[in-house]
Amino acid sequence: MHKPASNLTTTKALAARAETARKAAHGAAHRDPIWVRWGLTFLATGTIGLLIVVPVVNVFWQAFGDGVESYWNNLVRDPDTLHSILLTLIVAPVAVVANLVFGVAAAWAISRFRFPGRSLLTALLDLPFSVSPVVAGLMLVLLFGMQGYFGPWLRDHGVKIIFSTPGLILATSFVTLPFVARELIPVMEAIGSEEEVAAVSLGASGWQMFWRVTLPNIKWGLLYGVILCNARAMGEFGAVYVVSGHIAGRTDTMPLRVEKLFQEYNNPGSFAVASLLTLLALVTLVIKVVLEHKTRADLEEAARLNAAPAEAT
Amino acid sequence: MKSSNRHVLPGFSLTLGYTMLYLGLLTMVPLAACFGKAFSLSLADFWAAVWTPRTLAAYRFSLSVSLISSLASIVLGFVIAWVLVRYEFPGKRIFDALVDLPFALPTAVAGLVYSGLYVENGWLGQFLVPLGIKAAYSRLAVVLVLTFLGIPFVVRTLQPVLESMEDDKEEAAYLLGASRFQTFWRVIIPTLVPALITGFALSLARGLGEYGSVVFVSGNMPFKTEIAPVLIVARLEQFAYAEATAIAVVLLVISFALLLAINLLEAWSRRFYA
Numbered sequence: 001m002h003k004p005a006s007n008l009t010t011t012k013a014l015a016a017r018a019e020t021a022r023k024a025a026h027g028a029a030h031r032d033p034i035w036v037r038w039g040l041t042f043l044a045t046g047t048i049g050l051l052i053v054v055p056v057v058n059v060f061w062q063a064f065g066d067g068v069e070s071y072w073n074n075l076v077r078d079p080d081t082l083h084s085i086l087l088t089l090i091v092a093p094v095a096v097v098a099n100l101v102f103g104v105a106a107a108w109a110i111s112r113f114r115f116p117g118r119s120l121l122t123a124l125l126d127l128p129f130s131v132s133p134v135v136a137g138l139m140l141v142l143l144f145g146m147q148g149y150f151g152p153w154l155r156d157h158g159v160k161i162i163f164s165t166p167g168l169i170l171a172t173s174f175v176t177l178p179f180v181a182r183e184l185i186p187v188m189e190a191i192g193s194e195e196e197v198a199a200v201s202l203g204a205s206g207w208q209m210f211w212r213v214t215l216p217n218i219k220w221g222l223l224y225g226v227i228l229c230n231a232r233a234m235g236e237f238g239a240v241y242v243v244s245g246h247i248a249g250r251t252d253t254m255p256l257r258v259e260k261l262f263q264e265y266n267n268p269g270s271f272a273v274a275s276l277l278t279l280l281a282l283v284t285l286v287i288k289v290v291l292e293h294k295t296r297a298d299l300e301e302a303a304r305l306n307a308a309p310a311e312a313t
Numbered sequence: 314m315k316s317s318n319r320h321v322l323p324g325f326s327l328t329l330g331y332t333m334l335y336l337g338l339l340t341m342v343p344l345a346a347c348f349g350k351a352f353s354l355s356l357a358d359f360w361a362a363v364w365t366p367r368t369l370a371a372y373r374f375s376l377s378v379s380l381i382s383s384l385a386s387i388v389l390g391f392v393i394a395w396v397l398v399r400y401e402f403p404g405k406r407i408f409d410a411l412v413d414l415p416f417a418l419p420t421a422v423a424g425l426v427y428s429g430l431y432v433e434n435g436w437l438g439q440f441l442v443p444l445g446i447k448a449a450y451s452r453l454a455v456v457l458v459l460t461f462l463g464i465p466f467v468v469r470t471l472q473p474v475l476e477s478m479e480d481d482k483e484e485a486a487y488l489l490g491a492s493r494f495q496t497f498w499r500v501i502i503p504t505l506v507p508a509l510i511t512g513f514a515l516s517l518a519r520g521l522g523e524y525g526s527v528v529f530v531s532g533n534m535p536f537k538t539e540i541a542p543v544l545i546v547a548r549l550e551q552f553a554y555a556e557a558t559a560i561a562v563v564l565l566v567i568s569f570a571l572l573l574a575i576n577l578l579e580a581w582s583r584r585f586y587a
Contacts, residue, residue: 014440017457020325021494030391031326032399032493033493034393040392040395040396040400041396041400041402043389043392043396044389044392044393044395044396044397045396045404046404047374047389047392047393047464048393048408048411051457051461052411052412052414052415052435052462052470052558053411053424054430054436054437055426055430056414056418056426057426058426058429058430058555059425059426062429064423067425080352086328101331102331102332102335102336105327105328105331106328106331106336108324108328109325109328109329109332110332112325113322113325113329115329121332121333121336124336124340127338128340129518129563130522130568130569131344131522131568132521132523132524132541132561132564132568133520133522133525133542134522134524134545134561134566135347135522135542135545135561135565136343136543136547136566137559138345138347138545138549138558138561139343139346139561140343140346140348140547141554142343142347142554143342143343143345143346144457145554147552148346149346149555151348155450160406170339172338173340174343177336177339178339188546192321196322197321197322200321200322200335200415201321205323206323206324209322210324211328219458228416228417230406231416231417234419235417235418235419235420235421237417237419237420237421237423237524237525237543238522238523238524238525240548241524241525242357242546242549247322254419254420255419255420255421256421258419258421258425259421259425259528259529262425262428262529270425271425274421274422274425274426277418277419277421277422278418278422280417280419281414281417281418281419281422282414283419284417285410285411285413285414285417286410287411287412288417289410290478303496
């Protein structure tokens with residue numbers, strides 16, 4: 001009677017001592033000395049400050065350097081600048097929608113089915129990231145330019161692609177092709193297909209299943225991909241530079257307008273356009289943080305739901 | 314489960330067909346056009362286009378600035394990821410969000426603002442130029458702007474690995490008598506090698522192809538600060554399509570080869586350190 005009790009206390013005491021030792025080991029193993037912590041924190045925040053924060057503040061400083069009124073005039077009194085804003089608002093959405101449809105189709109095929117060449121196809125999705133944007137533009141010129149493979153045919157039929165809006169859309173679509181698909185594939189794989197299989201088994205048609213089950217599940221991940229795709233589409237420079245032909249008031253998008261004004265030594269004008277693009281980047285970042293939160297919550301819920309049947313059995 | 318999906322879930326042939334069609338038309342056909350145009354040159358003409366003193370200088374400049382800036386991105390990105398995962402400090406979440414800014418900021422804007430920061434009366438140049446550091450329109454300017462672009466790739470590949478790193482390995486190392494320094498080099502770094510290689514590869518690929526920002530900051534002096542994409546544009550503006558294509562093919566082959574090499578290296582290191 002007496003003995004086991006003392007044994008119990010010894011075990012308890014031992015366990016408690018092991019726990020303290022473990023905590024001490026954890027602390028000592030994990031915590032860097034204070035000078036390392038301060039030094040590294042200073043280096044990290046300093047790098048972010050100098051390389052990222054200072055340039056952003058500088059853009060607005062330069063744009064508003066001559067006052068709000070001249071800033072406004074630089075944007076709206078210059079018809080070529082105004083046109084570049086409108087052109088960007090046409091080109092980017094078209095490219096984003098094209099890649100959105102593609103991204104959903106590709107993610108569906110890749111995440112829901114197994115087929116030969118699946119991993120090759122997944123790798124090919126990233127191809128545009130490893131092609132220099134300038135080379136991307138050049139490839140389109142080789143296809144659709146006057147000297148290009150389809151050039152004579154297009155000229156005979158009165159279709160203009162290079163040095164006009166369709167070329168800008170094609171170049172932008174090429175460069176931003178992977179964004180939506182890349183975001184969606186991991187999200188759809190994590191969510192799994194149980195709910196979709198259930199919907200179809202209960203007699204839902206393909207479209208009903210997509211609109212009522214798949215889309216609500218992936219909406220935040222989808223929006224995340226679209227936001228990133230849009231930021232890149234509106235900001236694309238290299239590929240668009242090659243196919244645009246730089247006709248002011250005709251084929252200059254906002255980033256091209258920034259460059260042209262810079263070449264013309266119109267710094268306030270250039271920074272005014274740049275400030276709009278910087279604002280776009282900052283808004284993108286804020287939406288991104290919010291969406292990351294929501295996607296994580298969705299995935300955690302999916303993980304919990306997927307784990308639940310396993311616990312039940 | 315998955316193999317039976319094809320009989321249960323709809324849309325397999327529709328989505329796969331559309332994916333291949335879109336990918337084929339938008340990427341494969343242009344790539345084929347590029348290689349087709351290059352192969353239409355005779356070997357001597359191709360060689361004459363890609364192997365001139367000016368192109369060699371451009372490849373060398375492109376490679377050196379992207380290598381240096383990728384290394385800088387690795388070091389700085391590692392410090393940033395480490396600090397963001399392990400330490401607490403005021404404003405941490407804002408700094409964390411700001412790391413992604415180079416992804417979202419158009420490169421023309423990055424180039425425009427970097428071109429003004431380091432000149433003699435620029436915000437940073439006014440302190441650096443008196444010290445003899447003339448960063449504007451030089452190799453250093455290109456390295457700085459490419460490092461700006463490369464850091465988020467490194468931070469975002471390292472961060473999840475650092476977060477998921479098991480505490481007990483470090484504790485075991487400590488209890489077995491390893492110093493903090495030994496633990497860092499023998500336990501922590503090996504776990505991070507695959508992610509470090511990936512981050513390096515991503516920033517290198519980005520640096521090699523980058524045009525928008527570099528064209529603003531480098532000064533684009535032939536033989537000195539001219540990158541390969543600028544040379545392609547210069548050839549195009551002279552309507553020398555064949556020469557431009559030849560240089561483009563060299564650039565494509567370099568980046569595909571790098572990508573392949575780094576994928577193999579990554580697969581190897583994953584197996585080696587696993």
